[in-house]
Amino acid sequence: MVGLLEYSDRAQAGVQEKRSRWWKLNDGQREVRIMPSSYLERLNETSNLIKKNNQIARRILDYSLAFYNIPFPDLLHFQSAHRSDPRPIGDHTSVIQSLKHFVRDWSTSGAHERDPTFVPILSTLETLSPGGGGDSRARQKILVPGAGLGRLAYEISALGFTTIANEYSFYMSMAHRWVLSLADHDTERIQHTYYPFTTWWSHQRESRNVLRGVTFPDAHLSSEALKRYTLLEGDFTKLFLDDRERGSYDVIVTLFFIDTARNIVEYLQNIHAVLKTGGTWINLGPLLYGTGPWVEPSLEEILQMAQRLGFELLPTDDRFGADSFNNQVSEWRGKVRGCLAGYSWDKESLSRNAYEAQFWVARKVR
Numbered sequence: 001m002v003g004l005l006e007y008s009d010r011a012q013a014g015v016q017e018k019r020s021r022w023w024k025l026n027d028g029q030r031e032v033r034i035m036p037s038s039y040l041e042r043l044n045e046t047s048n049l050i051k052k053n054n055q056i057a058r059r060i061l062d063y064s065l066a067f068y069n070i071p072f073p074d075l076l077h078f079q080s081a082h083r084s085d086p087r088p089i090g091d092h093t094s095v096i097q098s099l100k101h102f103v104r105d106w107s108t109s110g111a112h113e114r115d116p117t118f119v120p121i122l123s124t125l126e127t128l129s130p131g132g133g134g135d136s137r138a139r140q141k142i143l144v145p146g147a148g149l150g151r152l153a154y155e156i157s158a159l160g161f162t163t164i165a166n167e168y169s170f171y172m173s174m175a176h177r178w179v180l181s182l183a184d185h186d187t188e189r190i191q192h193t194y195y196p197f198t199t200w201w202s203h204q205r206e207s208r209n210v211l212r213g214v215t216f217p218d219a220h221l222s223s224e225a226l227k228r229y230t231l232l233e234g235d236f237t238k239l240f241l242d243d244r245e246r247g248s249y250d251v252i253v254t255l256f257f258i259d260t261a262r263n264i265v266e267y268l269q270n271i272h273a274v275l276k277t278g279g280t281w282i283n284l285g286p287l288l289y290g291t292g293p294w295v296e297p298s299l300e301e302i303l304q305m306a307q308r309l310g311f312e313l314l315p316t317d318d319r320f321g322a323d324s325f326n327n328q329v330s331e332w333r334g335k336v337r338g339c340l341a342g343y344s345w346d347k348e349s350l351s352r353n354a355y356e357a358q359f360w361v362a363r364k365v366r
């Protein structure tokens with residue numbers, strides 16, 4: 001929580017750092033005739049927008065303090081007790097990443113990332129449970145580990161399924177809970193605008209791009225859908241070891257998740273263990289192995305491991321991407337598909353951050 005408390009100070013320090021680097025230019029270079037005055041103006045405007053972003057950070061913080069029943073003075077005490085720690089306790093990068101995720105999950109600016117990835121997943125769920133009348137969907141338990149700020153999990157619960165979102169990062173979880181707390185208010189009144197690009201000055205075509213506001217949430221959140229929705233905070237590999245959790249889920253949906261594993265074999269074992277026999281695993285995502293992975297298997301090796309664990313891959317619709325094994329005599333032909341999927345892909349910028357994310361649907365047969 002300290003990261004949210006200190007968001008403004010740390011973000012302003014970043015602007016100050018940019019300002020002091022601007023001063024490294026010599027007088028002639030800083031002169032208006034060479035360096036446009038817009039640069040310094042942008043720094044000043046960024047500083048103002050951080051004050052607005054801080055209002056969002058404080059809302060999340062206030063909501064979280066109330067939710068976890070932590071008195072504000074206790075947080076201040078904790079902050080001062082750790083002030084001289086060699087590593088700062090409030091992780092500013094995690095705060096920035098969680099705030100940035102509102103764009104991907106809850107704004108129209110993230111629709112180009114969500115649409116190509118959500119459609120294959122949600123369509124598959126609808127096919128698994130057609131009609132959706134009565135309580136049939138509500139009786140099915142869907143687990144979404146690494147749920148980020150919860151948009152996919154929310155859309156699954158809006159289809160009528162009982163949905164358990166799981167998230168490991170505390171900053172993601174706090175923002176996740178807060179955005180869902182905006183449910184069932186009048187969308188016009190509870191929308192917020194913030195300025196997530198103020199920290200990304202690379203790849204900008206137009207100077208004003210970093211000053212753009214993003215309004216969220218773009219969807220009217222239904223408290224009815226949230227009755228079927230739970231956020232479980234903690235490590236996916238630790239939370240579901242209990243006998244009551246083993247074999248208890250009908251579907252697991254992993255979106256941009258499996259490559260976050262340090263030990264992907266453990267992830268696969270866990271996915272298999274928490275599913276009922278006959279249950280379904282839907283995956284969509286890249287293989288961008290993160291911090292210190294113990295192993296970095298190829299797509300083929302992951303599919304082989306899944307089969308050895310007891311999964312059988314199902315045919316997938318060619319609407320959902322190009323066949324990853326099209327040119328091969330392979331048992332996976334027509335089953336695994338690659339679709340272009342962006343992540344933190346700002347359409348206004350000069351960079352393109354996208355993957356050929358792999359989509360598959362597998363049934364636990366044993």
Ligand SMILES: C[S@@+](CC[C@H](N)C(=O)[O-])C[C@H]1O[C@@H](n2cnc3c(N)ncnc32)[C@H](O)[C@@H]1O
Binds near residue numbers: 166236
């Ligand atoms: C690449 S992000 C994707 C988030 C979301 N699925 C999306 O597509 O926007 C991966 C997420 O998984 C979470 N995560 C990583 N390891 C985890 C673990 N062991 N248990 C639960 N969540 C984890 C991270 O905190 C992060 O929010």
